Amino acid sequence: MKKTLIVATRNAHKAQEIAAILPEGYEVRTLADYPQAPEVEETADTFAGNAALKACGISALLPGLVLADDSGLCVDALGGAPGVMSARYAGEHGNDVANNARLLQELATLPPPHTARFMCAMCLAEGGLVLAEFTGKVEGRITATPAGEHGFGYDPLFVPAGYDCTMAQLPAEQKNAISHRADALRQLMDWMRT
Numbered sequence: 001m002k003k004t005l006i007v008a009t010r011n012a013h014k015a016q017e018i019a020a021i022l023p024e025g026y027e028v029r030t031l032a033d034y035p036q037a038p039e040v041e042e043t044a045d046t047f048a049g050n051a052a053l054k055a056c057g058i059s060a061l062l063p064g065l066v067l068a069d070d071s072g073l074c075v076d077a078l079g080g081a082p083g084v085m086s087a088r089y090a091g092e093h094g095n096d097v098a099n100n101a102r103l104l105q106e107l108a109t110l111p112p113p114h115t116a117r118f119m120c121a122m123c124l125a126e127g128g129l130v131l132a133e134f135t136g137k138v139e140g141r142i143t144a145t146p147a148g149e150h151g152f153g154y155d156p157l158f159v160p161a162g163y164d165c166t167m168a169q170l171p172a173e174q175k176n177a178i179s180h181r182a183d184a185l186r187q188l189m190d191w192m193r194t
Helices: 012-021 047-059 083-088 096-107 172-178 180-193
Strands: 003-007 026-030 065-075 114-126 129-142 158-160
Touching: 003 012, 012 026, 012 065, 012 172, 012 180, 047 065, 047 083, 047 114, 047 129, 065 083, 065 096, 065 180, 083 096, 114 180, 129 180, 172 180
Parallel strands: 003 026, 003 065
Antiparallel strands: 065 114, 114 129, 129 158
């Protein structure tokens, strides 16, 4: 019998990625399956804080395990920006094209290499209480020209360390093996087995 895991997101890309990384035996549901669930405002100034807000807020309303993820890109030359503002860096939430354009504009006058990392904070909650928290990351750099058709967000600009192509050029299976989200999910799976 499959275990149900509610992922506190309406972002279909994020939910698909999490479902693809999880081992068999999990049924992933999202907030799209619970239209009555409210939007939880991400008002914290850290990824972990936002993940906890979402996980606790949704798990207080829905029965079962709730997993929330807050993730983004941190660029060293920009003092860690876009950081927690990654999804709305250019103003409109989830406008990947505008966010990527703003990032390239901000970096245009700064000398490369533009080292960066994708960060992912995950929080597992039940009944409005935090059960466990996990942090994953993948190091890399920002390229000057977007490339690739896969992924979402900043994937067309992010070249992971040890690779010569962007995350968006990697097949989904390969990206899911090295991503910040996969790193955090491996820790979650280890915790759930203990």
